[in-house]
Amino acid sequence: MAALLEIHDLAVYYGAIQALKAVTITVEPGEIVTLIGSNGAGKTTSLRCISRLINPRAGDIIYDGVSLLRRRPDEVVRQGIAHVPEGRRILSRLSVQDNLRLGAYSRHDRAAVRGDLDEQYVRFPILAQRRSQLAGTLSGGEQQMLAIARALMSRPRLLLLDEPSLGLAPIIVRDIFRIIRTLNAEGVTVLLVEQNAQLALQTAHRGYVLETGEVIFAGAAAQLIDDERVKKAYLG
Ligand SMILES: Nc1ncnc2c1ncn2[C@@H]1O[C@H](COP(=O)(O)OP(=O)(O)OP(=O)(O)O)[C@@H](O)[C@H]1O
Ligand SMILES: [Mg+2]
Numbered sequence: 001m002a003a004l005l006e007i008h009d010l011a012v013y014y015g016a017i018q019a020l021k022a023v024t025i026t027v028e029p030g031e032i033v034t035l036i037g038s039n040g041a042g043k044t045t046s047l048r049c050i051s052r053l054i055n056p057r058a059g060d061i062i063y064d065g066v067s068l069l070r071r072r073p074d075e076v077v078r079q080g081i082a083h084v085p086e087g088r089r090i091l092s093r094l095s096v097q098d099n100l101r102l103g104a105y106s107r108h109d110r111a112a113v114r115g116d117l118d119e120q121y122v123r124f125p126i127l128a129q130r131r132s133q134l135a136g137t138l139s140g141g142e143q144q145m146l147a148i149a150r151a152l153m154s155r156p157r158l159l160l161l162d163e164p165s166l167g168l169a170p171i172i173v174r175d176i177f178r179i180i181r182t183l184n185a186e187g188v189t190v191l192l193v194e195q196n197a198q199l200a201l202q203t204a205h206r207g208y209v210l211e212t213g214e215v216i217f218a219g220a221a222a223q224l225i226d227d228e229r230v231k232k233a234y235l236g
Helices: 043-050 073-078 096-102 110-123 125-129 140-152 170-185 197-203 221-226 228-234
Strands: 005-014 017-027 032-036 058-063 081-084 158-162 189-194 206-211 214-220
Touching: 005 043, 017 032, 017 043, 017 189, 017 214, 032 043, 032 170, 032 197, 043 058, 043 081, 043 158, 043 189, 073 081, 081 140, 096 110, 096 140, 110 125, 110 140, 125 140, 140 158, 140 170, 170 189, 170 197, 189 197, 197 206, 197 221, 206 221, 214 221, 221 228
Parallel strands: 032 189, 032 206, 081 158, 158 189
Antiparallel strands: 005 017, 005 058, 206 214
């Protein structure tokens, strides 16, 4: 099977500081792949490269057989990659509904967009109840749901999630992860960045452990959970 996403030997610098060193990651269609690692390991940087928000100095990113490096961020969205950024980044002074509509900015099929809006409200009933409310007045969990729903409005084949559990109560985190599994079962491929390594490895098929810009372990999620070195460093 051809990979949906292949990241080859990616190197990223912020000025003189090297944030990624030859990072290589593959995501097969239908998988949930997780990227775990401590603060500053380079997880967010990796996702921002895929979305074309950062230019790597070396390496390549192949999506569906074609390099993304010459594409603009909006072209990447149109190709089927949606990014739920760290810290959600919803537009707090716009309504829930307007945030969702913005997620469909790359699309011109208005009737289908309306249908997809209704679909999000079925998937996230709390957002339906609050559709006219300013997004900034939502709880943290509701904002995370809005950020995911907004990403789904572009009809992604590949969903990039950056720390969806951050700052949320365990019961809400469970809801969010249930939604991630459901989306995956419906055919959406997922690249999940998490500091909550336990939960991420329980959810994913495969995982990569990033440390100071390098992949130090990779394998089936079940294997990583049982690996003594991973346990010791990341699973408390
Ligand atoms: N805009 C920037 N300018 C300079 N250095 C940066 C910038 N963004 C990230 N870095 C540095 O690059 C490295 C990787 O950061 P990154 O945000 O990718 O890590 P992360 O794994 O997502 O961490 P966290 O778990 O805290 O979100 C860190 O050392 C960070 O300080
Ligand atoms: Mg990060």
